[in-house]
Amino acid sequence: GAPMPAARARGGKEHHYNMSKYDAWLNAAGLVINSALGGEKIETPCRVGVKCFFADARARDVDNVQKAAQDALVRCGALKNDSWKIIRSLAPSGVNLDAELDCANPRLEIYIETL
Secondary structure (H helix, E strand, O other), rough: OOOOOOOOEEOOOOOOOHHHHHHHHHHHHHHHHHHHOOOOOEEEEEEEEEEEEOOOOOOOOOOHHHHHHHHHHHOOEEEEEOOOOOOEEEEHHHHHHHEEEOOOOOOOEEEEOOO
């Protein structure tokens, strides 16, 4: 589905994120991740890259999308955790954090390279 930024508090108590929407996105992303990995669990150091394809040209903080991808990888059990001991770098095979516009097919592509 469309890339979802990680939930972050902004402006103190005046602004709130819809955590249930973020949780639903994490669960849906986890199903896709587990299917793509065939249930494989990565417990060794790796590099993780994210490529975002947004549905519109609104300004976004793409590093929050990187964090959301890491949260999804951990939540579904694909990664043991997202500490530096597991995610050593955010740039496998030349992909770090990239963003493009794709109105017809918004999505998030996650690249994992084990070390």
